[in-house]
Amino acid sequence: MLTHTLPGHALLWALGIGHCDISLRNLMRKPGSTIAVLNDFDLASRFNPGEATPTQPGFERIGTKPFMALELLNGPGRSGRLLRRYRHDLESFVWVLVWVCGCVQDNHELDPIPQPFSTWIDDAPDMKVVVQKIVYCFREPKTQWTADYMNIGSTAIRFLRQLSAKQHHIYCLEEDVGEHVEKSDISHLRDLIGIAESKGLTLPQGMLWINESGWNTLRRFKGST
16 A cells, blocks of 8 residues: 555655645555555645745654654654754654554454554653654564565665664765765655565556656646646
């Protein structure tokens, strides 16, 4: 389901529409269908095509805590003073995958939600959630993944580790330079695709349109209507 919604989400971001609340319940699929839908754009951000981020920070922080990027739960992101970037939504997609790997069996969410996921709920302190997510990410607890998703959980964990800086804050790093450098949106998505393919996961044909040339063309797009 994630690989069916990622291309549409990337297209919308390139055209100036940021969803900003990627969560399990905002990803939907009709039973018996292979078509997945990204739902609930009520709190989406709009910005000019070609811009990397909405021009105004979200002072009313938007997101569902178990799936929010760590950077949005810490520091300036915690108070809503951090500009949203594509990588924040992409990280949310991956946290959805982590949640599914640990909390979904036979197409149903487990009841009760197991530890540590049950401690990531919205009324938990932000920093507690950040620390617990980091611990979960770096422990790679395969024994806590459900039987349905044992073979794909490592893809999510590896991508999240790749995003993590030494300080356990989320940055985007170019490892061949000596300072923090914001990678391009397509670079983040390509990283995730590469990790999935290295794990033997088959991606739908809809992902193949995403390349540097196509992304840049979309970012320069100016609607005439």
